[in-house]
Structure formats: C-alpha cells, structure tokens
Amino acid sequence: SQTIHQWPATLVQPVGSPLSLECTVEGTSNPNLYWYRQAAGRGLQLLFYSVGIGQISSEVPQNLSASRPQDRQFILSSKKLLLSDSGFYLCAWSVKGAGYNQPQHFGDGTRLSIL
Amino acid sequence: AQSVAQPEDQVNVAEGNPLTVKCTYSVSGNPYLFWYVQYPNRGLQFLLKYITGDNLVKGSYGFEAEFNKSQTSFHLKKPSALVSDSALYFCAVRDRSGGSYIPTFGRGTSLIVHP
Numbered sequence: 744s745q746t747i748h749q750w751p752a753t754l755v756q757p758v759g760s761p762l763s764l765e766c767t768v769e770g771t772s773n774p775n776l777y778w779y780r781q782a783a784g785r786g787l788q789l790l791f792y793s794v795g796i797g798q799i800s801s802e803v804p805q806n807l808s809a810s811r812p813q814d815r816q817f818i819l820s821s822k823k824l825l826l827s828d829s830g831f832y833l834c835a836w837s838v839k840g841a842g843y844n845q846p847q848h849f850g851d852g853t854r855l856s857i858l
Numbered sequence: 859a860q861s862v863a864q865p866e867d868q869v870n871v872a873e874g875n876p877l878t879v880k881c882t883y884s885v886s887g888n889p890y891l892f893w894y895v896q897y898p899n900r901g902l903q904f905l906l907k908y909i910t911g912d913n914l915v916k917g918s919y920g921f922e923a924e925f926n927k928s929q930t931s932f933h934l935k936k937p938s939a940l941v942s943d944s945a946l947y948f949c950a951v952r953d954r955s956g957g958s959y960i961p962t963f964g965r966g967t968s969l970i971v972h973p
Contacts, residue, residue, distance in 0.1 A: 749901075775959065786965040787902075787948070833901050843952060843959035844890045844909045849901030 745770035749834050749850035757858050762807075762821040764853050766834030769815065774836040776817040777847065778809055781831040793817060794839070829857045860885045860953040864964035871939045872972050879934040879947050879967045887955025891932040893923055896946040896966070905947075908932060919943070939971045 746769045756762060768774055778790040789802045791809035799809050806825060810818045817834055831854050835847040861884045871877045883889055890909055894902040906917025913925045923934045934947060946968050950961040 777960075785946075787963045789960060792960060835901075837959075844907070844954075846892050846894075846904040846907055847902075847961070848904065849894075851901045852899070854899070 745836075745848065747834060747836055747848055747850040749832075749853055751853060752851065753854045753856075755856045755858060756824050758826055759823050762819070762824055762828070762855070764819040764832055764834075764855075766817045766819075766850055767815055768836045771836070771838065772814060773839060774815065775839055776811060777835040777837075778817065778819050779833040779835065781833060781852075787833070791819070824857050826857050829855055831855075860889075860951050860962045862949050862951045862962050862964045864947075864949055864967045866967050867965075868968045868970065870970050870972065873941050874938050877936050877939040877943070877969065877971070879949075879969060881932045881934065881949030881964060883930050883932060883949075883951040885951060885953040885955075887953050889932075890952040890954055890961075891923075891925065892950040892952075892961065893917065893921070893932075893934050894948045894950065895919075896948065898945075902948060905934070939969075941971045941973055944969055944971045 749766050776793045779787045781787050793799050793811045796811055807821050831852050833852045834850045837847045838845040863882050892907045893905040896902045905921050906915050908915050908925045916922045921936050923932050925932050946966045948966050949964040952961040
C-alpha cells in the first residue's frame, strides 16, 4: 500500500532562518506531488505542484521554493523565513492519468511557528 | 474556471441525528467531485468521490454524497451522526474538461456532533 511521510511534525524557527521540509511517498511511482499551506485550521492554499523530477510549478509568489530531486521526494525550502510563513504545511500525492479523477492523499503535516 | 463553495462555516448536530454538509460547485464542463475529512493536527483523508454514473456515492465511515447536476451541488450526508464524526470537512472540484489536474478546495465546514 502507498504511504506518505512528512517531517518534522512540528518546527519552531526564528525569523530570517532557513527552512527545509521533506515529504516522501512510498508504494507508488511517478506521482503528482503537491505542497499546501493551511492557515488557522481552514482553507488550503496550493503553493507548489510537480508532475515529475525537476518539474515544479509555483502557484503563489513568495519566499518559498520547492524541489523534487527524486521521483518520490518533494522538498519545501526557504532561505529566510518571514513571520507570515507560519502555518500548517501539507504534502500530498495523486496518481497520474485516468483523466485526473483520482483523489489526493495527504501527509500529516508540519506545523511551523515563526518567532 | 472551477470553484466550490461550502456555505456553512459550522454545522451542529446531535448524536444519532442525520447530518448534511453542503457543497456547491461551478465548472465549465462536467465535474469530478471529492469530499475529505480532517481531524485536528492531521492531514486530509479522502472520503468519497463522484466521477460519473450513480448520483448517490457511498464512501468511508458511513458517509454518502448526492450529486445534483441541476443544482450544481454535492452535499455530504450521514444517516446517524457520531461524536467521533466531529471534524473539518472539505469539498473539492476538478473540471473534467478544463485540462487542469489541480482541484479547487472549499474553505471547509466544521462539523460538531453533540453527545
């Protein structure tokens, strides 16, 4: 069966520090991968998505970046965190093909607090 | 363009009573529709989806949803609510003819089931 792992589960970082959040998927190959941010336990904001290694699309201009160095690894990074980067970050994957009618499968998230 | 609306921020229901969480959508073609549930400090979990065929879709944990094309709705229902159903529920839509595989999520509805 497929699983998705995100770490760390919680993170407290000072303003201006760098960030690296990692997400890996097991049990499937060539998935679509996504990074979302959820503020105040409500709506999801799509940050980045990827259809393959090295292919990243950005939805929202900001000081965050994403990379996909391996087929099932997706990394969210920042060189200098802002207070507004606080939130709950969720990684997700979905199967390709089939008319894109497949659901997304989410990790358990990283709660990021910026001090 | 695709959009989805969850008109209620919060739904309160007594345990044992039927529950309904509302969702309406807008797409240029035909929709793929999804429901997800999120428990505190967890990722979203897929509940059910509508692709085509029978308008009544059954999913996990006794939930079902009814697709109504004329009303552009996909309301989530359960005949008898449990306290453990208390969570945040998200509806999502993807336009089948839109070419984008990125779904649009609603803002979420908080379901509170009272003992």
